Amino acid sequence: MAENEKEEALSLQKEFEWVLNEEVHAVLNQLQTILVECVRRFPLPLCGNDSPLKQEKFILVAPPDQLKSVVSLSGDSISHAEIAFKIQRQQHVLYRTTIQHDHPWKLHQVQDAGNHLQQALCHIDNIGKNYAFTSSEEVLHILGNILNCLQRGRSSLIVPRKRTIDDLMRSRNMKSLTPNLPEDLAISFYIQSHKLIFAVYQLSNIHGTMKFDTVQAEASIPWLNEVLVLFTVALQLCQQLKDKISVFAQYKDFTIESRSTSQQAC
Secondary structure (H helix, E strand, C coil): CCHHHHHHHHHHHHHHHHHHHHHHHHHHHHHHHHHHHHHHHCCCCECCECCCCCEEEEEEEECCCCEEEEEEEECCEEEEEEEEEEECCEEEEEEEEEECCCCCEECHHHHHHHHHHHHHHHHHHCCCCCCCCCEHHHHHHHHHHHHHHHHHHHHHHHCCCCCCHHHHHHCHHHHHEECCCCCCEEEEEEEECCEEEEEEEEEEEECCEEEEEEEEEEEECHHHHHHHHHHHHHHHHHHHHHHHHHHHHCCCCCECCHHHHHHHHC
């Protein structure tokens, strides 16, 4: 091996050791700080954060007088709502229903995102402050687990689970309504990005073909926006470190012990 190649290999090995010994822990500490902030924004008791549930009120309206819902949001549930709407084919009929405190409407996306956030923090907490990493593969495995949790948590809030009209009509949440709606009507509350969406669906049979009309309203939820920003920052930070480690992973003989071995061989 030429002298300059030896020096280059030694320099890369030193950088690799510094990344494993110093930078990985520094980034994990940053990630932990970001995710703890994210936990604080969640309206749920996560990771021992047992602050009381804060109730927020939102008004969702679709003009002109098509639908209106005054919603009380508590944690991952709509604890109360006053709902009024008209449907496309019967504009003269105003439907009214409510959600009462004893039968809240569950927003499973919020709980799912919180669970994934907790899992990401658990992966970080399981690594001791003085733990000595020995290979790029080991770090990539840990970062992969954290990234997976963060991606799932963020996606839970951004991409609502697709459901059929039948699923909506038979859902447990529909039983929260008092009074019940006619069988050809369904409503849905769900999260999409930083917004709470309220949608009304009317099912109809036109010449033997089942169709449905929908109308929806939305309201921006401030804490959701903050949570998504923190998820995104954590994802970017984690991905950057993973990309850096992946470069070293190309050198299969790079481990934390390999420098002393290579020096002895020279």
